[in-house]
Amino acid sequence: MATQISTHKATALTNPSNYALTSHRLRRTLHDFTKQPIVLVACGSFNPITYHHLRMFEIAKDFIRQNTDFEIVGGYLSPVSDEYKKAGLVSAHHRVKMCMLATEQESSWLMVDSWEALQNYQRTAVVLDHLDYEINTVLGGVSTRDGEHRDVQVMLLAGSDLISTMSEPGVWSHDDLDDILGRHGTFVIERTGAALDQAIDSLARWRNSIYPIAQLVQNDVSSTKVRLFFRRGLSVQYLLPAVVIDYIEQNNLYPDDGPCTEKDKGKGTESGEADISTSESSNTCVKKP
Numbered sequence: 001m002a003t004q005i006s007t008h009k010a011t012a013l014t015n016p017s018n019y020a021l022t023s024h025r026l027r028r029t030l031h032d033f034t035k036q037p038i039v040l041v042a043c044g045s046f047n048p049i050t051y052h053h054l055r056m057f058e059i060a061k062d063f064i065r066q067n068t069d070f071e072i073v074g075g076y077l078s079p080v081s082d083e084y085k086k087a088g089l090v091s092a093h094h095r096v097k098m099c100m101l102a103t104e105q106e107s108s109w110l111m112v113d114s115w116e117a118l119q120n121y122q123r124t125a126v127v128l129d130h131l132d133y134e135i136n137t138v139l140g141g142v143s144t145r146d147g148e149h150r151d152v153q154v155m156l157l158a159g160s161d162l163i164s165t166m167s168e169p170g171v172w173s174h175d176d177l178d179d180i181l182g183r184h185g186t187f188v189i190e191r192t193g194a195a196l197d198q199a200i201d202s203l204a205r206w207r208n209s210i211y212p213i214a215q216l217v218q219n220d221v222s223s224t225k226v227r228l229f230f231r232r233g234l235s236v237q238y239l240l241p242a243v244v245i246d247y248i249e250q251n252n253l254y255p256d257d258g259p260c261t262e263k264d265k266g267k268g269t270e271s272g273e274a275d276i277s278t279s280e281s282s283n284t285c286v287k288k289p
């Protein structure tokens with residue numbers, strides 16, 4: 001049975017049954033008492049998680065250390081619910097599991113929060129408010145080495161493609177943008193095809209709490225391309241953790257479509273999927289031996 005909880009905000013949040021926040025890597029003591037403790041949260045499909053999803057957190061970590069007065073005490077991936085109904089979305093259970101395998105194997109500080117995934121669709125503002133409640137109200141925030149209590153600021157970490165949708169009419173509510181960009185704050189990682197300045201241009205009123213971060217090494221990997229590679233029997237080695245590749249193969253999550261014809265080349269199998277012919281491997285269409 002789901003439980004209703006209330007927060008310091010007007011929102012009522014509902015926890016899926018048996019839900020408890022994963023917090024084994026949440027650092028409860030601040031190293032530097034002059035810094036503001038923060039937790040980074042990336043929301044998305046993670047269908048499947050790629051190395052670049054993990055890399056986003058490392059890029060943000062470097063930026064934060066060099067340019068801000070924040071101190072990161074934890075990082076969460078929050079896979080979206082099945083109700084998001086994006087084409088080709090495999091079940092939340094599998095996407096949560098893949099994120100867990102990846103973070104446990106590849107990272108020493110990242111965790112997965114399944115609250116959003118394992119229930120009905122939740123807006124991103126609600127997800128951030130939920131984590132704020134769990135970390136600050138339920139767990140009691142963090143302390144300095146002298147035992148002084150500090151609330152943790154829960155901040156969104158997103159690619160510039162996602163942030164550019166915030167300027168599209170009808171996608172996000174203004175109140176939610178105020179909550180996400182104004183109250184929580186957001187780190188925006190540059191993504192090929194979605195220029196940073198264009199993505200945040202019309203979000204100027206929140207500019208003090210939006211931190212754009214350029215990618216020093218351009219990385220154009222997307223989950224869409226990874227799914228297409230699986231479906232075409234192409235290698236995905238080194239695009240995502242081996243432990244995730246094994247899991248996908250064991251559960252046959254993105255089945256190989258079989259040999260493709262001349263006509264198929266460059267086409268996705270899910271509506272809305274990227275045209276693989278725009279990538280370097282455009283002319284490769286081979287079936288696995």
Ligand SMILES: Nc1ncnc2c1ncn2[C@@H]1O[C@H](COP(=O)(O)OP(=O)(O)OP(=O)(O)O)[C@@H](O)[C@H]1O
Pocket residue numbers: 042043044045046047052053056157158159160161162189190191192219220221222223224225
């Ligand atoms: N290569 C990348 N560069 C920058 N940001 C990225 C990159 N890949 C994913 N992200 C960001 O990671 C978050 C979660 O992404 P998501 O799970 O939607 O991955 P995706 O690769 O965009 O998925 P799909 O291809 O299925 O649309 C989003 O904020 C997205 O902008």
Ligand SMILES: O=C(O)c1ccc[n+]([C@@H]2O[C@H](COP(=O)([O-])O)[C@@H](O)[C@H]2O)c1
Pocket residue numbers: 043044045046079080084086122123124125162165171172173176
């Ligand atoms: O909260 C909103 O109004 C909102 C509007 C558009 C997108 N989002 C979130 O943004 C993420 C988009 O993921 P994706 O895979 O479609 O890029 C996903 O977590 C959605 O819940 C959230």
